[in-house]
Amino acid sequence: MKITELLNPNSIAIVGASSNRSSPGNIILRNLKKYYNIYPVNPKRDYIEGLKCYKRLEDIEDDIDWAILSLPAEKCLDAVKSCVERGVKLILIIASGFSEAGNGKLEKELKKIVEGKSRIVGPNTLGLLLPSKKLNTIFIPDIEYNGGNVAFLAQSGSLGVILVESLKKENMGISFFLGLGNRIDINENEILDFLEKDDNTKIISLYLESFFNAREFFEKSKRISVKKPIILLKAGKNNKSSRAIKSHTGRISNVSPNLLRGVIRQNGVIEANDLEDIIDFSKALLKYKKAGSRVAIITSAGGLGVISTDYISEFGELELAEFDEETVKKLKEILPPFVSCNNPVDLTSNVDNEMYVRAIEVVNECENVDMVLALIQFHPSNVDGKLVDILAERMKKIRKPVFFSVSGLDGDKVEKMKENLLVYPNIRRAMNAMNCLAYRTKWLERKEYSIIKKIKSKKEDGIFHMISETGMKIPKYFIVENENEVEGLRINFPVACKVYSDKIYHKTDAGGVVLNIKDRKELKRVIVTLKKKFNEKLIIQEMVSGIEFILGITHHEELGEIIMFGLGGVLTELNKKHSFRMLPITKEDAKEMVNELDISPLFKGYRGIRVSREDMINIILKSAEIAYNENILFEINPLIANENGIYAVDIKLNGTNTKM
């Protein structure tokens, strides 16, 4: 049965129920008994919290939909067997002590028992919260939650508790929470399908330490994120935190930070760095669907205007709006003399309540403004708490998103302000939320090209022809048997000379590659030497100079086929700027990959070399296309761009060197 059909239990057994009010088996019981038919199971008790207690699961006469096991790990195997026999549909296993503690064997046995019969949440799960159905299996006492519109799936239950609490403080609430635990059965990808259709859920957020299935997650995200924002907090970005994960949820992920960044962007997922981000982003995205990137800043503290402008350049999706003449004129009318009417607008300490409100109204009307950052200081003599009420009223007519950050206002008034307006505790967090809204808008407005079509296979022509289909050039080459053939060839020096053989894999390491051969005499000498050493045909290739790139398509254990593009050659490893996507990619993806490299000087002409951006994008796109259609993996390093074109200088096919 799918998870969607399981979220309407009538009867719930709590195996390991307890009279001890601080034990999980008691807390869960008290949470549920007001709303559900609860069957406590405990051989040592007759009644718990006024409910009849059963010695064994088998003793319960009625049908049982769910069973919650509040038992130590070693007792779970027998309990799950009983559950399956009794036809329990869903089993929640709270206990830790499974794969995260090195005991993966027990998990496998559990999985075998339930397969095709019952479903399992956990083990090592904090439980589930579904406010619309008053379903709360979380064993933290007195957790106070608001029903709301944010769903949260987490590999750390405690984070769920913190998030639920934080949402409440910000007048938001949870629509669904699940502690994923060790995910031996039910996992985030299955839940995504449920949340996609759940009307209460307007925002989907996740805390993951590893992906259950990364490709499936991102493919689903691409589909769902067109309708609902998906916010992902992916922890474990380095070796140290991976170790921490190992002892927490038992499974580490091999998606590197660069790769993760690429597929997150490719599939419309919003990246969070911590729980505050989830709160801050949700707040903005629940209030506003879309907004462009151009920000107007209103402040009465010039310094805050400058600091905010600095932050704009740190948040990649935002830019400072340029006011049109009309707006400057209108600002002049309301502002004191000597005050700059440009963006950021500094109202100075001459500000009063009305001036703040008018300034927001004026920039809201400016065509070049998409969002407003209003930094309100309540210290100046003519500003007071009444401004909170005035704003509540007047902001109703403002169409564009306004993000507030305030100082000098006491806590109660701030809370009041939050009821109607988007108030953030500091500039950085306000800007970060604005950045998130602009990022999501770009995703929603993305022009997708459905370029993923089958190309007539030309495999018989080999890798060279395939490469040339992409618009790449190949340096001129000759294949020779011995040094005497060199005389008749029209060669432009310098050249490289390499062994031409399938048998020798690491040609460079084996001494089978000689670069920078300057003249015919030297070439002959090299041929004689290589011939003696390897007794194979040799390939002579004209050397190309220019800016070196690397372009490759490889198989990733979690994401399947991925494409990588970066600065290459001698600096491949020093310069860590690499851009990744999973296949297939769209033209938009290829464009973004080129943008991420931050090499725009090259496209304008740089040190005598001018590269065509369009050619570069096409090469990436077509390489991905061909590789996707024909199941080819390759790495071109270096791919050299100069004024004559883009050259595939060295190609490895399917993980080994080609003959070239």
Next chain:
Amino acid sequence: MKITELLNPNSIAIVGASSNRSSPGNIILRNLKKYYNIYPVNPKRDYIEGLKCYKRLEDIEDDIDWAILSLPAEKCLDAVKSCVERGVKLILIIASGFSEAGNGKLEKELKKIVEGKSRIVGPNTLGLLLPSKKLNTIFIPDIEYNGGNVAFLAQSGSLGVILVESLKKENMGISFFLGLGNRIDINENEILDFLEKDDNTKIISLYLESFFNAREFFEKSKRISVKKPIILLKAGKNNKSSRAIKSHTGRISNVSPNLLRGVIRQNGVIEANDLEDIIDFSKALLKYKKAGSRVAIITSAGGLGVISTDYISEFGELELAEFDEETVKKLKEILPPFVSCNNPVDLTSNVDNEMYVRAIEVVNECENVDMVLALIQFHPSNVDGKLVDILAERMKKIRKPVFFSVSGLDGDKVEKMKENLLVYPNIRRAMNAMNCLAYRTKWLERKEYSIIKKIKSKKEDGIFHMISETGMKIPKYFIVENENEVEGLRINFPVACKVYSDKIYHKTDAGGVVLNIKDRKELKRVIVTLKKKFNEKLIIQEMVSGIEFILGITHHEELGEIIMFGLGGVLTELNKKHSFRMLPITKEDAKEMVNELDISPLFKGYRGIRVSREDMINIILKSAEIAYNENILFEINPLIANENGIYAVDIKLNGTNTKM
């Protein structure tokens, strides 16, 4: 008179005093009249706030130490003249409408009038706050301040108000605040001398949009920051924010972000990105002097442990501590089974009050731990508010810095916790403060080398000899008059051929440089062509390949001589990793410059090239030394490192090409 002698006024005139309680001239009067002899000046009033009012400054019989001008800009000139005539020592000018509004002329006139007679604060200043003397000239009503140990100098007065308020919320206080305004006279550098000796001031913080004198600022900072931390919030990091600054304080700065980062580190200054950073850093630095970089993390939410570990790698000065066996053993005794005893320590939801405290105590005793991040969740059933009191008591014995971040605790209890402990509102801010403490500790423990000594000038030997003193090599070269001379030379091809002349500045642009000449035949052809074109001697230089760097010493308008080191050659502009320092530099500086480039693979051996780190450091250090001693500016680009050494391939001297 120096500012230090001016901060003890007896009598203060307020020119432009007013009866209007929301006007600056009234607010300041009320702030001061309880503690100082105040002389209101206003031709239209007889009494203000119960004090006798004077028509003109000249009418006051007594000596006047200070005058505060609460007048529009255009009236300030006359008022300042009167002040100078009356022997007023210090004049505060509040009005805006000077250089920040395009009126620099008025400022110049003011400066001329007071020169050598009186001192000026401002114009365009919010005023000054010196709690130890109850001196408050800030025209914001009812500003509530704590006397404390943090000094703040700001080019934005409103930020001062916000900072004063924020310090108070965190149980800290201000020792001195000055709104610097347009700084036509008194500026941050003069105040630094005062704050260096001021016993109340334990931390110096600044908000600057430009430096009054950047070199002086950093030289003073280097001296003072050994005694007291200096926290700098430098705004205006990009073009957009520079424009905002122009209309705010009238002066922009040309210190680029990379250069700023270099001199900040070189001189022990702590960089802040916003006001929260100043608060967070001050809180940590007031409580702890020093701590190493190894962090232990204690949490009961595994996910927070992982997120924190991720943050560690983002904050450059921190590392995750590795527990020794003893510590792991002790943790095992107090923790539940199945729980990882490694760092981060995850106490799981089985945690109780005592477990939290014991865990902190145990890791505090570990030799490999320098600081503790304690993330306390108050949700688990066995944790409650009593923990706050237990911590207050038990933490007294903990020697190492402990940074707390809590969740699930109500506001009042958090406030109580803050009275004794370092509590931060979230993980990121706690970590940022820990990073600051580790950074400062590295500065305090820095081994400085006094290597700045005069070298016997060998100028007659020219730049070549000077360069070779640093350990750099120069590619083999020949100077020729015509193509016939080539025959007799032992040349290793490929070579470059360049015009050898002082007269031709942009040789490359003029077509005076030919690279990659492959053989003798081609070289002769090139010589004939260049000779015909320029009729000058020619230099033939063997080409060197390897990793390209750039090393240069230039004059910066604000910082004087600076040294720059970065990845060079074709990627100089694409790869923006450049490291800067001002001259003179120490060996520590040179080491850090190399570290900042993040090229450690090169030193281990990278693509067949292994560069000596020590050689690289020496080249940087000696180049700086020679340039500093002999007033030489030069740029070497490329500086090529390969297995044979480090080669200065192209040198520009004093901004022009050398003959090479």
